[in-house]
Amino acid sequence: AQKVTQAQTEISVVEKEDVTLDCVYETRDTTYYLFWYKQPPSGELVFLIRRNSFDEQNEISGRYSWNFQKSTSSFNFTITASQVVDSAVYFCALSEASGGTSYGKLTFGQGTILTVHP
Amino acid sequence: GAVVSQHPSWVICKSGTSVKIECRSLDFQATTMFWYRQFPKQSLMLMATSNEGSKATYEQGVEKDKFLINHASLTLSTLTVTSAHPEDSSFYICSARIVGSPLHFGNGTRLTVT
Numbered sequence: 001a002q003k004v005t006q007a008q009t010e011i012s013v014v015e016k017e018d019v020t021l022d023c024v025y026e027t028r029d030t031t032y033y034l035f036w037y038k039q040p041p042s043g044e045l046v047f048l049i050r051r052n053s054f055d056e057q058n059e060i061s062g063r064y065s066w067n068f069q070k071s072t073s074s075f076n077f078t079i080t081a082s083q084v085v086d087s088a089v090y091f092c093a094l095s096e097a098s099g100g101t102s103y104g105k106l107t108f109g110q111g112t113i114l115t116v117h118p
Numbered sequence: 119g120a121v122v123s124q125h126p127s128w129v130i131c132k133s134g135t136s137v138k139i140e141c142r143s144l145d146f147q148a149t150t151m152f153w154y155r156q157f158p159k160q161s162l163m164l165m166a167t168s169n170e171g172s173k174a175t176y177e178q179g180v181e182k183d184k185f186l187i188n189h190a191s192l193t194l195s196t197l198t199v200t201s202a203h204p205e206d207s208s209f210y211i212c213s214a215r216i217v218g219s220p221l222h223f224g225n226g227t228r229l230t231v232t
Contacts, residue, residue, distance in 0.1 A: 035221065043209055045162075045223040091161065095221070104152055104215035108161045 002027045004094050006109035013082050014117050021077045021112045023092030029053075031097035034068065034075045035106065039089040051075065053097070082116045089113050121145055122214050124224025131202055131231055139197045139227045141168075141212035147192035148214035153185075156209040156226075165210075168195040202231040 003026040013019045025034065036048040049059065051068055059066045063080045079086055092109040096102040121144040131137050141151055151168040166187055167175040174187035184206075186198040199206055211226035 037223075042225075043211075043228065044225040045211065047220050047222060050220045104150060104213065104221055105164055105167060106152070106154075106162070106213075106221065108163075110161045 002029075002094050002107040004092050004107050004109035006090075006092055006112050008112045009110070010113040010115070012115045012117065015084060016081050017116075018078060018080050019082050019114065019116075021079075021090050021092075021114065023075045023077065023109055025073050025075065025092070025094050027094060029096055029100075031100075033095045033097060033103070035093040035095070036066070036075075036077050037091045037093065039091060039111070041088070045091070048077075079114075082114075084116050084118055087114060087116045122212065122222050122224040124212055124227055126227055127225060128228040129230070131229070133203055133231055134201055136198055136200045137202055137229060139199075139210055139212075139229075141195045141197070141214070141224050143193045143214045146214070146216060148195075148216065149192060150215040151189065151195040152213045152215070153187065153195075153197050154211050154213070156211065158209075162211065165197075168212075170195075199229065202229070204231045207231045 005024045032053045034051045038046040056068050065078045067076045089111045091111045093106040095106050123142045123144050125140045149170045153165045154162040155165050156162045164177050165180045168187045168189040170189045170192050176182045184200055189195040207230050209226050209228050211223055213221050213223045
């Protein structure tokens with residue numbers, strides 16, 4: 001069975017601080033996808049990133065960066081120079097790889113509530 | 119990019135009535151859609167997989183007779199909450215699968231049963 005753990009329930013930072021959200025996962029699949037989504041108070045899920053298990057390169061997108069460590073089954077997310085607009089719930093999720101019939105069935109972590117204070 | 123539209127955004131209904139939620143893929147065909155439920159301050163849990171032209175596959179613990187799913191076309195899946203009760207009050211959100219592409223979600227439906 002798949003499992004995603006986000007150990008940090010809530011994080012509070014002051015604007016311009018860097019913050020890292022942790023994500024650890026468990027799966028028996030040899031190939032899989034990892035995702036991060038942002039859920040603002042309005043409720044919609046905003047897609048941030050999808051990472052294939054074969055691709056361990058770290059990725060940077062503006063102030064966002066992701067560190068994928070297959071050896072420790074972790075896929076951590078860092079926001080650099082946080083802003084008030086980053087305040088939201090962030091979910092890490094796991095899915096079977098794209099060619100599988102279960103692709104798209106996401107197992108979500110518990111979510112991390114990030115509050116950025118001005 | 120792929121867009122998934124969900125309607126209504128919110129609905130309030132009386133206990134015992136049924137509510138239908140629509141999930142549409144606007145610019146692509148989706149043979150498979152997924153329905154999730156999120157209780158307040160909790161994570162999202164998969165309820166069922168909706169397959170075009172066939173019966174939905176429900177996750178363990180989800181009552182198929184209570185949560186009716188219909189996927190009659192390649193662009194529309196509907197979730198009907200039958201005989202709703204206050205404990206069904208939740209945030210329901212759908213996603214559509216395009217193999218090889220990121221998963222896109224609808225904006226969700228907030229259901230309140232009074």
